[in-house]
Structures are given as structure tokens and as C-alpha cells.
Amino acid sequence: MKIAMVSEHASPLAPLGGTDAGGQNVHVAALSATLAQRGHDVIVYTRHDGTHSERTIHTDDGYRVVHVPAGPPRPIPKDEILPHLGEFAAFLRDDWAREHPDVVHAHFWMSGMAAELAAHGTGIPVLVTFHALGTVKHRYQGRADTSPPARIRIERLVASRSARVIATCSDEVGELTKMGVPPHHVSVVPCGVDLDLFTPDGPVAERGAPHRILSVGRMVPRKGYDLAIAALRELPDTELVIAGGADDKGKTHAEARRLRGCAHRIGVGDRVHLLGSVEHTAMPELIRSADVVACTPWYEPFGIVPLEAMGCARPVVATAVGGMLDTVVDGVTGALVAPNSPEALAAAIRPLLDNPHLAASRGAAGRRRAENSYSWERVGTRTLTAYRKVCARRVDRAAMSA
The missing domain is CATH 3.40.50.2000 (Glycogen Phosphorylase B;)
Structure with a gap:
């Protein structure tokens, strides 16, 4: 054809x-x-x-x-x-x-x-x-x-x-x-999702705190990174890594400055790390370094990041919008939370940080779901x-x- x-x-x-x-x-x-x-x-x-x-x-x-x-x-x-x-x-x-x-x-x-x-x-x-x-x-x-x-x-x-x-x-x-x-x-x-690239096994990026939350995507306001930043107030001993964004006539830099300002105002600036653009082939080792992948947009037509996290057998906590209503199975592969509620986000992430066996179970279920439905x-x-x-x-x- x-x-x-x-x-x-x-x-x-x-x-x-x-x-x-x-x-x-x-x-x-x-x-x-x-x-x-x-x-x-x-x-x-x-x-x-x-x-x-x-x-x-x-x-x-x-x-x-x-x-x-x-x-x-x-x-x-x-x-x-x-x-x-x-x-x-x-x-x-x-x-x-x-x-x-x-x-x-x-x-x-x-x-x-x-x-x-x-x-x-x-x-x-x-x-x-x-x-x-x-x-x-x-x-x-x-x-x-x-x-x-x-x-x-x-x-x-x-x-x-x-x-x-x-x-x-x-x-x-x-x-x-x-x-x-x-x-x-x-x-x-x-x-x-490329299940040969996004796998549970392979190199793991270093991290600087006992727990790590990872958010990935373009550096634009609708991705809702400020929600994940606000949730850190309820999650001590946890760092948030945000990967994504490239210099585009200062727009992404402006959003990065806004997010850093937000983090410092609520006292978590030392636990928020903005990596900027990360090569697609380097993303799996970064995902594997996270306890939880947080996807917190206001709206998301589909969202590939949850699938990439599931491919790496990491649990996903996502806002209940758009395509993530299909990909993330609440209570099975992770959790779905109401948009714009840092309290709900923190409450959904906390059990996964406290209980590694629960996180592993959710991650394994995500991998199976990715293999069965999203290859x-x-x-x-x-x-x-x-x-x-x-x-x-x-x-x-x-x-x-x-």
C-alpha cells in the first residue's frame, strides 16, 4: 500500500x-x-x-x-x-x-x-x-x-x-x-510506545534524594508542573525532576523562571530540578530513576509520557483528563487525580513512595498494559x-x- x-x-x-x-x-x-x-x-x-x-x-x-x-x-x-x-x-x-x-x-x-x-x-x-x-x-x-x-x-x-x-x-x-x-x-x-527502548531493565540515572518524582514534557504552562511543585510541600525527602523544553525565543526560559519562582515561594526550591531538553534515547534511564512519574496537565489530548513510564514499569499518577483517562488505570497502573489539586496529587503519590512493593506492583501492571495495548x-x-x-x-x- x-x-x-x-x-x-x-x-x-x-x-x-x-x-x-x-x-x-x-x-x-x-x-x-x-x-x-x-x-x-x-x-x-x-x-x-x-x-x-x-x-x-x-x-x-x-x-x-x-x-x-x-x-x-x-x-x-x-x-x-x-x-x-x-x-x-x-x-x-x-x-x-x-x-x-x-x-x-x-x-x-x-x-x-x-x-x-x-x-x-x-x-x-x-x-x-x-x-x-x-x-x-x-x-x-x-x-x-x-x-x-x-x-x-x-x-x-x-x-x-x-x-x-x-x-x-x-x-x-x-x-x-x-x-x-x-x-x-x-x-x-x-x-x-517503543517497548524496545522503554524497558524496565537498563541504566538508571543518579538521583540526589531518597525519593524522586519525574515530570516530562514541553515547557508550557498547560503541562501543570506547578501542581507537582506545590505537592512537594506534603512530600518531604522527595525531589521533583522536570525534563523537557528547549530555548524558543525565550518562551521556555520564561516558563522555567516562573516555575523556579513558584518553587522558591513555597520553600521547595532546593528540591526542584529543571533539566531542560533530554534526548529521547536518554529518557528511559531517567524514568527508571524515578519512584513515580507525575503527569499533571490541565488538559492532554493523549499524552505519550504515561506510556513511556509504563514501558519502564514505573507507576503513573496523572490528572484525570484527555487520553490519560484511557491509558492510566486508577488503582492498577497508578492513580488518577482531580486536576488542579496539589493535595490530591500528594495523597496519591505518598503511598507509592512509602511502599516500594506497591509501587513495583503498579509499575509491573503498567508494563503489561503497555505490552497488551500500546505497542x-x-x-x-x-x-x-x-x-x-x-x-x-x-x-x-x-x-x-x-
Whole structure:
């Protein structure tokens, strides 16, 4: 099968940790590699931002990355890409005229818009994974939401015109239903985790306190690191390590300064350590050094970090939002807590620090859950099922019209 992946801002080749580089990049890269390893011809289309000089890169994982000339050849925030989508779509249409894909899988609403414009009238089915929805982002960020004003309206159009929507969690299905997308038009396929990289056994990073809590992700306010910092007041002899973030025009530095100020104001500054960006391949040894991995965002469309922690057999305490309602099983692989409650967070973490056997049991259950439900092999199989469903429907329509 010829598969075109469209990921306009999230290149699978980009280093993680920047403002616009996170879980979607990992998802696109790992899914493309999984499908390529099964013998499918996979091309990822992403915007040319000047990072790589080559138009097309053949990756070691067997898929190709095509850098699409659309807008200035330099990094720009994803919220500034919309005016360049016409140019992006024109490139796709020309490229697909030469090399016709069997199916297109667009990632994010702008990719969906460009892919549907390019495929219009060709009969090529376009599936869309939104990764995040504008309605949810606006609900939680309000005036701080920098998305283009047309985002929510365009998302509805993209969803309605797609051959199928692939949601990453059950919470997203509910949000899509509120947008008018019928449930029968949606398949749920979660993100996955590399279980060969994220393992219970292997090197362990050093730590400086009897207990360690680890939080991982981009250095942005919605990740809720201040909640974990506040919980430290109830957790003596415990350090909090926050990994993630890269210098992006001072934005991540500003958030780091805010978090350090928060820690010092409540008297835990000496127990909070901000590591900055950590290489993805170095993350397992850092996770293994933690007693508990805390994931405390205000909202989280899916969240790959809980899966990486589960792969390393570490218990996860997470806020009960978004995709973590699916991945974290309360009382089995860790705990789910109410958002914005440092007291609830501390109360959920405390038993895991006090009882290593309980923590080990929760971690082992997490590893089993990751193996059973979130390996990239399983995710690849479920994704291919969605592809084949829309391709079969296309063949049936062609036969009926013949």
C-alpha cells in the first residue's frame, strides 16, 4: 500500500522539546516506521523549515520524508502556517499526480485541510488524526489560545469531509460528537510506545534524594508542573525532576523562571530540578530513576509520557483528563487525580513512595498494559484496519458506479 502521511508542522525528524515539537512528532515517526517495516511504501510530507537542505530524506526506518516548500524556509510557529497551506496543498496535488497514494493520513487540522484540498476530485481517501482539537484548547486556554480564529470551523469541515477520523482516545470521540461528527465515522487508535527502548531493565540515572518524582514534557504552562511543585510541600525527602523544553525565543526560559519562582515561594526550591531538553534515547534511564512519574496537565489530548513510564514499569499518577483517562488505570497502573489539586496529587503519590512493593506492583501492571495495548505493532495493525476500511469502501463505490 502507498501511504502518504501529511504532518505540516510536526516533522518526524525534528528534535523533541521545542514549543511545537512533542508527541505528534513521535507518533508520526513511529507509525511511519512501523508501517514501512511491514512492507508499505510510506512518505511523510512536512513543511520545509530550512533545517534540512535535502528535499527528500530516506530514513533508516524505511520511510521517506519530503520537505514541502510552503512559506519561508525557516522555523515559524505552527499558528502562523495557515496562510501557506494553499502552497502546501498545491505541492501535494502535483506530487500525488505523479505518484498516486492509495490512502492519505493527515495529522493535525491544518494537515487535514491541505490534504483534502490536494485530494479533492481524485478519489484518494483522506483520514485525519487531529491530535488536539481547537474546541478543547480554547476551553482551557481562553484568550491565551493563539490558534487562528477559523480553526474550529475548519476542523468541523475537515472532519466532515474526511473518509474517516482516527481519534486517539475515547474522550476525543465525545468531543468530536459534540462537533457533529457521527461516532460511526470515527475509529479509536491510540498512540503507541517503543517497548524496545522503554524497558524496565537498563541504566538508571543518579538521583540526589531518597525519593524522586519525574515530570516530562514541553515547557508550557498547560503541562501543570506547578501542581507537582506545590505537592512537594506534603512530600518531604522527595525531589521533583522536570525534563523537557528547549530555548524558543525565550518562551521556555520564561516558563522555567516562573516555575523556579513558584518553587522558591513555597520553600521547595532546593528540591526542584529543571533539566531542560533530554534526548529521547536518554529518557528511559531517567524514568527508571524515578519512584513515580507525575503527569499533571490541565488538559492532554493523549499524552505519550504515561506510556513511556509504563514501558519502564514505573507507576503513573496523572490528572484525570484527555487520553490519560484511557491509558492510566486508577488503582492498577497508578492513580488518577482531580486536576488542579496539589493535595490530591500528594495523597496519591505518598503511598507509592512509602511502599516500594506497591509501587513495583503498579509499575509491573503498567508494563503489561503497555505490552497488551500500546505497542506500535498493535497501533499499526489498528491503523491499517482503518485504512483498509476506507479503501474497501472506495472500491465498492467504484464497482457500483461501473
